Amino acid sequence: MKPNQGRGQLPEGVRDVLYGEAASRRHLEGILLDTYGRWGYHEVATPTLELLDNMLPGLSGQAQDELYKLVDRRGRVLALRPDMTTPIARLAGTHLQQAEPPIRLCYSAPVFRYTGGNSARPHEVRQSGVELLGEPGCQGDAEVIALVAAALRAAGVTTFALSLSHCRILDGILEQCGLSATAAAGLRQALLDRDLVRYEQAVQALGLPAADADLLMLATALGNLEQVGGALAERLQASSAQQALVEVRQVVRRFKELGVRVPVHLDLGLMRGLDYYTGLVFEAYVPGSGLPVGGGGRYDLLLRSFGRDLAATGFALDVDLLLAARERQAGRRQSTEVPFPALQGGIH
């Protein structure tokens, strides 16, 4: 065994960034923050370490398992922040109690998730994003989606597409089929893992009436808002799920009015892996990557946990995925490739 055996190794899921890439990344982060700034968003920074308890309100069980945790000298459990949304909600509850809404905040920072198992996702991810606090409803959702589009274009990514969904649609489907909490959680997790084989097997194993099984399978549909939306509108009974579909259409109409021209899909399987979402959720895809380059959505209840009751929405972009997309798209700006990872429907 050599004396330096093991020296120079890194922990799982992290890497060094050398030379040109480090400078390009910083330059890209500057472009994004400048874009948010022109839209009225103010930059904030929060600590890398947070009290664990403050990070839990918005996280699903799996996301809680993925936290990097440590105990400080006073015996308190800390976590490396898993995203910036919850720290900014905490910040709003302390520093911005008196600020007049809407409050527009932006950031660029690393976040940490111990994505174990077979996942090749990096454990430390630089995120660049915004939070729009105190702007309820479609207007706020349309603004942040329009800002995603503006940020991607400013970053030099001209070809991209959006997947949209709404938390209450899937809630409505699962409820309507009368599933147990355990069965519903299993289906949610399969959707979150994008494991459609497991999802379909689980649906079959439930032995439901054909109409319910069909409706559950519709939750895996990815496609044209009118087609999939129309099929859903016919079958959904809960008025809240029907209303959610209407909201999705309103947001799309509104951001088109704001000048956003981009392929849009309804993707009912879109699960952001975070429990704090309450309304419209979305992801942005670029050609050549199966992972979304960014995403976000509405979280109207999270700030209440920190003592400031404001509806909110926002998004985060994965800076390294965006940097790779920019480099792929440089030189082939006229690409007409449709960037959805698993396209099953038409372009809206």
Next chain:
Amino acid sequence: MKPNQGRGQLPEGVRDVLYGEAASRRHLEGILLDTYGRWGYHEVATPTLELLDNMLPGLSGQAQDELYKLVDRRGRVLALRPDMTTPIARLAGTHLQQAEPPIRLCYSAPVFRYTGGNSARPHEVRQSGVELLGEPGCQGDAEVIALVAAALRAAGVTTFALSLSHCRILDGILEQCGLSATAAAGLRQALLDRDLVRYEQAVQALGLPAADADLLMLATALGNLEQVGGALAERLQASSAQQALVEVRQVVRRFKELGVRVPVHLDLGLMRGLDYYTGLVFEAYVPGSGLPVGGGGRYDLLLRSFGRDLAATGFALDVDLLLAARERQAGRRQSTEVPFPALQGGIH
């Protein structure tokens, strides 16, 4: 107890950065990195988390105690990086085995130290700095000091001063007095804590001959390079300590030739709290702050631990202290205030 009791609190020693400050800080970091870039330094980034074992070679016992540690899912102990010098030494040992020296690297990143007790020092500090690998001797030391001066000026800090020392001077003094390892360590720690009362009491308690006690007290001197240096040159016996004094004078001459015009002091009590230093060490002071705005020095043995045997030197600036200094100096550029925290000698 209110339902939100405790919500919104932060871990010890960390803080939120709001609005203007976050943007100013990012802007300042850009100015510094651009300055390093013009001097031929290439930006790199390393992970926030490192394997604990890789962080230990350069750290004193106290600095090891100040690490934030955690255990990963495979049972390996990780640490939040306490500085960027050791991670960059690790990076050089892996990614830059074939690179032709000198290698010039720079960075801007948060580092983490659990400075307990009564310390009001923040636990998460944004550092901006450079490492110059494979440039041994006075030429390398003078280059990084000249770059500190250029970076401070680019940042808008026009009034600052330098404290210099050399590891082998204090080593020579302690050796010459024949102190036990325990006694020497106690004196070093008192100097590191800048606790001159404790230092003097410890010296008295040793019951040494007057000449030795006088020499030990000279180690607390802060002052004119010719005065303090001359007094030392007369009393130091070890040729390595004498040679160290000569090196300090050579570095000062060399960076003056490079156009650096700045007050310089010899500060033998200057201890950077890191065991990896082997030669010239320095700190930069600005008016209005008792803490150095930055510092660095030569560490010729650290890279050997990572399998690449290169002499090296570098520095790190505390971005938040620098930001505060810049704001204090904006508008009073003609200040003649001498920025040493505890001036006991003249200006060189």
